Amino acid sequence: MAHRLETGSVPFDAPLRQGGSVPRMAALRFRGPVLPDGEPRDLYVVDGVVTYDKPAGSESGGEGWIVPGLVDAHCHIGLDENGAVDDETSEEQAVTDRDAGALLLRDCGSAADTAWVHDREDLPRLIRAGRHIARTKRYIRNYAHEVEPDELSAYVAQEAQRGDGWVKLVGDWISRDEGDLAPSFPADAFADAIRVAHEHGARVTAHCFGETVLPMLIDAGIDCIEHGTGLSMDLIDTMAAQGTALVPTVVQLNRFPSYADAGEARFPAYADHMRRLHASRREVIMAAYDAGVPIYAGTDAGGVLPHGGIAGEVLELADYGIPPEDALGAASWRARDWLGWNAALDEGAPADFVVFDRNPLEDLSVLRTPLRVVLRGNVVA
Numbered sequence: 508m509a510h511r512l513e514t515g516s517v518p519f520d521a522p523l524r525q526g527g528s529v530p531r532m533a534a535l536r537f538r539g540p541v542l543p544d545g546e547p548r549d550l551y552v553v554d555g556v557v558t559y560d561k562p563a564g565s566e567s568g569g570e571g572w573i574v575p576g577l578v579d580a581h582c583h584i585g586l587d588e589n590g591a592v593d594d595e596t597s598e599e600q601a602v603t604d605r606d607a608g609a610l611l612l613r614d615c616g617s618a619a620d621t622a623w624v625h626d627r628e629d630l631p632r633l634i635r636a637g638r639h640i641a642r643t644k645r646y647i648r649n650y651a652h653e654v655e656p657d658e659l660s661a662y663v664a665q666e667a668q669r670g671d672g673w674v675k676l677v678g679d680w681i682s683r684d685e686g687d688l689a690p691s692f693p694a695d696a697f698a699d700a701i702r703v704a705h706e707h708g709a710r711v712t713a714h715c716f717g718e719t720v721l722p723m724l725i726d727a728g729i730d731c732i733e734h735g736t737g738l739s740m741d742l743i744d745t746m747a748a749q750g751t752a753l754v755p756t757v758v759q760l761n762r763f764p765s766y767a768d769a770g771e772a773r774f775p776a777y778a779d780h781m782r783r784l785h786a787s788r789r790e791v792i793m794a795a796y797d798a799g800v801p802i803y804a805g806t807d808a809g810g811v812l813p814h815g816g817i818a819g820e821v822l823e824l825a826d827y828g829i830p831p832e833d834a835l836g837a838a839s840w841r842a843r844d845w846l847g848w849n850a851a852l853d854e855g856a857p858a859d860f861v862v863f864d865r866n867p868l869e870d871l872s873v874l875r876t877p878l879r880v881v882l883r884g885n886v887v888a
């Protein structure tokens with residue numbers, strides 16, 4: 508982090524106030540335009556929440572453009588390219604995301620049990636989807652529960668109970684028999700799995716690169732599609748009508764040619780398919796945006812991509828042609844609302860926000876250099 512707090516105390520290390528025996532922690536004041544409406548305000552942080560009622564005393568926390576805590580709607584805490592990592596590495600991943608301003612993470616599948624992150628005040632808020640559920644020998648080794656169609660719904664019920672309201676399916680992956688991307692499960696198994704997840708109060712999302720799996724999932728009422736490079740206009744219209752979300756992970760999509768190259772020798776049809784999906788990716792994602800499909804920003808960090816990349820994902824979404832307010836909203840207020848958190852920094856909202864030294868809606872590149880990161884009312888970066 509380039510900037511340190513220059514004045515005032517950092518309440519992060521302050522003792523908890525108990526029964527009035529410890530002196531009251533000073534309120535922190537942040538001054539500047541508060542997005543998304545951009546109205547200039549004095550925003551105070553008292554006891555971890557936002558207030559606009561001026562407290563008796565306060566010290567300055569900083570000035571600048573104030574943005575509701577950023578959201579990485581697709582990342583993986585506790586995972587690297589080889590599978591589960593230890594808790595220390597998971598902590599480093601979460602801290603890296605936090606220091607980049609990502610204060611709410613939707614974990615899209617982890618081989619490690621990271622429920623302990625919930626108990627850490629200094630780590631981002633985490634919404635876990637449990638462990639990926641894939642077809643036997645049809646996903647990255649050591650990542651997923653690898654199951655057969657008749658086991659799918661039972662695993663979905665289990666992960667729905669273990670996670671935080673989401674279940675992650677691997678919708679499609681390379682089939683060695685077909686030499687190309689193919690759905691992981693038959694349509695009826697997917698439909699039953701989605702029904703079971705909903706019965707357990709969990710939403711369902713799925714990794715989908717190709718075309719064939721998408722109608723099976725979307726027609727069965729899946730809640731979100733990850734990547735979505737195989738979407739057709741018909742399916743995009745259905746998603747828009749149903750409100751099915753899309754997390755395209757556009758930085759990850761840039762890697763498709765490298766996946767094609769890696770598969771070329773053994774699976775030339777797959778390689779060709781991945782290159783075609785790559786060539787049409789911008790057109791497909793923008794067709795979804797233009798049709799009104801709700802799009803959210805996800806970095807896909809934790810597998811092969813590094814953590815802390817939320818700014819890069821927003822910039823790439825904007826480069827596709829998504830206007831700045833929607834590209835940033837996809838990683839802040841709109842995504843927070845979608846995931847059940849306060850969209851705006853209203854009176855009484857949790858004090859999770861990021862301060863920038865210029866207006867991100869005029870220059871999204873400022874997202875790379877947060878001036879202050881405030882999580883649960885504490886200045887953490």
Ligand SMILES: [Zn+2]
Nearest residue numbers: 581615807810
């Ligand atoms: Zn992922």
